[in-house]
Amino acid sequence: MATTKAELLQGTLDLLILKTLTVGSLHGYAIVQRIQQRSNDVLVVEEGSLYPCLYRMEEKGWISAEWGKSDNNRRAKFYSLTRAGRKQLEEETAIWERVCRAITLVLQPA
């Protein structure tokens, strides 16, 4: 397990989940694992915030859920991006990049 953890900014979890789902439909556990791997174990998503977040995003129509079989042949709920979700991802990515650039600018030595 990673020793350094970053607190997730409010709203970034949405972005991470949306981005993660661009590879295809995943269940909740796989989403956590993937985010952790891709961030080199820096970002660890807490289950306590993941599931309410997934449900909220489903309610907003960004992702859709479906019951299917997991790799080990268990019944699991798979989430995938909807069209609205893709659009949301694009918008949020743009905002994120702008914010990042802005923060970098601020942090640059004067």
Added chain:
Amino acid sequence: MKIVRTIIRRLRALGQSRVVKQEIDEELRFHLEQRIAGNIAAGMSPAEAERAARKQFGNVQSIREECRETRGATFGEEMLQDIRFGLRMLRKNPGFTTVAVLTLAFGIGVNTSMFSGLQSLLLPKLPYPDPDRLVRVFRTSSHSQRWPHSPANFLDQQQQNTVFERMAAVNGRSCNLSGPGQPDERLRALEASADFIPLLGIQPLLGRAFLPEEDRPSRNNVIILNHGFWLRRFSADTNILGRTLRLDGQTVTVVGVMPPNFQEGQQWGSVDVLRPIAFTDDQRQNRGGNYLDVVARLQPGLSLAQANAGIEALAARMREDHPDNNSDVGLRAVSLAQARMDPRGKIMLWLIMGLAGFVLLIACANLANLQFARTALRTRELAIRGAMGAPRGRLLRQLLTESLLIAALGGVLGLLLSSWGNQILSSQLVEDGKPLLNLKLNFLVLGFALAVSTLTGLAFGLVPAWLASRSNVNTALKQGSRGATGDRSQHRLRHGLIVIQAALALMLLAGAGSVVSGLRNFGNQDPGWRVDGLSTGQLNLADDKYGNAKLRQAFVERLQEKLAALPGVERAAIASSLPHSGPRMATDLAVEQQSEATSGRRNLRSVNYVSPGYFTTLGVRLLDGRDFTTADTDDRPDVIIVNETLARTYWPGESAIGKRIGYPDAWLEVVGVVNDVRSPTDAGEPSTRFQSYQSLAQHSQGSLTVAVRGNISAGALRQAVAELDADLPLSQTGTVRAKVTQTHSQFAVGGWLLGGFAGLGLLLAAIGIYGVMAGFVTQRTNEIGVRMALGAQVHDVLKLVLGRGLKLTLLGTALGLIGAVGMTRALKAIAPGLESDSPLVVVVVATLLIVVAMVACWLPAQRAARVDPMVALRSE
């Protein structure tokens, strides 16, 4: 779109609350197991792996709740919780609950009853196919918007019209049915053209409708029985077709029986039989005598407005082709369902409905006040619950649920009250043993009650709930019990409600008071003739035995002689009608040597054909000239007697005797002037104030009314007629007083109804005032205690409380007075016959309201005066 989807999902979640729960559990469990498996793979022991996984996962329970909340799965559960909690709160406050539910039950009950009456009168369902296309056509003129038609005009319209599929004329009249084996009977017949039954779209229950060729004088010896008459007279004999009956001395064959629903939604009273109208050649030429009711069926796809535009062309042609009879005529088509209610009756009904609405408004104001008082007392509870983390919306929902619960209970009880009230009303409002109104609680009425309950629940729950949930947690908790005083705006609102209640109650009282006093005055008014001691009956001289004027006149003379000679009888007379039933006939009033142009429009005069002695028999005073005598016969010049108003209007300051009125080609000489008579049963504006009488001997009539002054039974009267002609039935016998009383009792029901509304409104307003003043005293207990400790006397405290109550009541009364004036004005326009002493009534009811309000304030004031300063101050 999105909202719709969300709602659908929520509703589904509501129904599948358990499924949602299971799915969340399964998903979370899967996650946990995957994590455990991962941990084991990373080299942990199974027990260690599970512990670590659970630790990382956190509180499963709260995650699950959060997920469910997002899905809306908790909505239903919370609602049930609210309802359970609400019911518990209502049980804990039985006093509040009882007053609130009863208040609402009365409000809703009264309104539901009135609405069921209104809808049965205004939205009657005609039991015929495609009823929206059925219309009634009226002839309009400067005199009336609802005039009938003459045969010649009707036949022209029927031929020329382009907007109706069919048109039919009907005419109600009476005829005599004789034997065999059963007593003679006077029947109510509806003469109808052959198109009438097919036009309605119904089939006879047995047999057939009239054939077109039976609509001619020589072929009209057929009859169709109405369902009720067939049951009564022939015990529903299915072999009745082809049987012959003796009707007015003519032999007619039964060709059909009408279905039972024919009579429903009818406008021609109760009908026993139908006959072909079969115009004679003379009748076909008759353009001046307007007596036919015309019904029609619109062509498919045509609106009523289009039809009205279409028949205007017919009216224009009538005006052009026959200006002498139709100079100012118009035509007007009205939906058949709406046509039977005259406009004045409609306004009256809306007025009653409006007054019932006032009762409901007062009830709502009351409930809002009660709710204010209660939420004020609960401010602390609500503040604590808010401080513990209950969201504001949730608190609001809780309070609203309680209001809606009260509304639902009140609605159910109100519905029971109204079905009970409807039974009483139906049993009171009867005419000839049949209920006037069809007061049924159908789905429309139930829907109305439901809507009213929900709306009132929202109305009296929303504002107090919103105010309460808005209150600041900190101040509410800090202020302790004083927090219950609420803020100033809330006070002003509650006091405003009291003012409105008082104003509404005053308007109700004034309206009811004017009607009741008007009815009493109306009953006590001098009608211009003596109602008491007069007996009456009706008969019909049929064509077979009394085919010409001579035969009829001979019978009338013999009958009058015979009746006058009966023991106990002082005087007897025969006429075409008596004043209590209102004038039967009216005709244009033309006066010799007086131009019509002066008055702008032609006036009408009512016409009654009377025998000599009619005026003395009825107690009408002869003011000038002479009565008709036996010498005024057919071969003598036509004479006429007029009423005082006519004589004074047309010949002011000079004697009317010797003047001539009537028709330009046939003037009648005025020989007498009598006082005006009035129908003691009709409170509306009479069609004309000008009355005239013509000699029965000079204008013989078939349909006659006998009037007998003296002490005689109905049986003796019938016996006397039977001795002259055994086949001649005398119907509708009885004392005139009994007939007048019957009509008055219907008025009385209306009076009682309004009186009941007003009493209820007053009671509710009193409860409201009491509640607010009691709250006022409770909140000010400390202040009162301090004042008394500082030397205030009992009467000072009484003055404080009573003064406050009086101020509010007076303000309400002042507002209500304005409304009351408008109300009495409206009543006067609707029922000009009801002359009420409005100013006096308003003064009396205003005093009553103030006295009742003071009594309602007196009880809390007394309690305030008994406040023990020590106890009051210590309770802080």
